[in-house]
Amino acid sequence: MPENDDLMLLIGAAHASADIARKFWKQSPETWDKDAGAGPVTEADLAIDKMLHADLRAARPDYGWLSEETEDDTARLKHDHVFIIDPIDGTRAFIEGSKTFAHSLAVAYKGQVTAAVVFLPMLDKLYVATSNMPASLNGRPIAPSQPKPEQTPTVLATKCNFNPDRWKNGTPPYERHIRASLAYRLCLVAEGRFDAMLTLRPTWEWDVAAGALIAQKAGAIVTDKTGTKPVFNTPQAQLNGIFAAGPVLHKAIRSELA
Structure with a gap:
């Protein structure tokens, strides 16, 4: 193929x-x-x-x-x-x-x-x-984490993404971590080492194209910040932010975003 x-x-x-x-x-x-x-x-x-x-x-x-x-x-x-x-x-x-x-x-x-x-x-x-x-x-096959409701989700994101005005009810009590590479952040979610990754700013396609497929095929949900599945090779070469997590946590994060 x-x-x-x-x-x-x-x-x-x-x-x-x-x-x-x-x-x-x-x-x-x-x-x-x-x-x-x-x-x-x-x-x-x-x-x-x-x-x-x-x-x-x-x-x-x-x-x-x-x-x-x-x-x-x-x-x-x-x-x-x-x-x-x-x-x-x-x-x-x-x-x-x-x-x-x-x-x-x-x-x-x-x-x-x-x-x-x-x-x-x-x-x-x-x-x-x-x-x-x-x-x-x-x-080796990889899969995203499935945090329990009582656990505090670990999220890879820069500090600005946790500004209270980006969330419906103020910043949620997530545990924030950071890695420089967006591609690596997506892969860390794919292998379950962190529960989610999030960036709400316009995101260049080259930063996330490979990582997005890897996270998806591991079993995570990957969308832009509005919940829309990403499309690549667009004229502007950018996505409207990106975030990835297992299905349950992805839905929860999406419901909390402003």
Whole structure:
């Protein structure tokens, strides 16, 4: 099946990305600040993006291309298949020497992700999924948590998402945690290490495309902040926020959001 072939291609590309990242990690890579407060980018991000663009497009010349580190080209909208890539998700963590940065690679077909890889090379964690197979971590099946009603849910989210005005009845008593990479946050929910992840701001597709499929195929519910299922390769390349959790908790969170 094409999605299985795409998965093998993405796995190889993720390992090639890691080979480049290791050369720059903790080596004080050259760093720049993007325009409009879009965050930092390093020479490692750009080197990985250049390699992925060359290798993946050579392997699938009929696929479109959407990447954080490549100037967007609306020609991608004419393709049924498109690569959605974040060469390094969690660039700030990478710069700081943290092990929690990730390579996030996905293929979408007519708006739905069909193959996904999130690789954290310094933690040796390879998350994968396709539209026709369950999600796994290093070859082992994964599933989201099912917290009991008396338990306090653990939620991966930045502090601003817990502002009282974002909730119908003030901030709920959730236990907040954070990881720099959105892709990793989705995967941590997929494997049940945290109960939910949430971001209410507009969210770039390349940050979450791969992680969204992995969480979905693990058994979590993944939607934007309004409860709508995400669609990818849109003209704006953004989602209206994103959050993921097991079915019961997802419904509870959605009912509490303002």
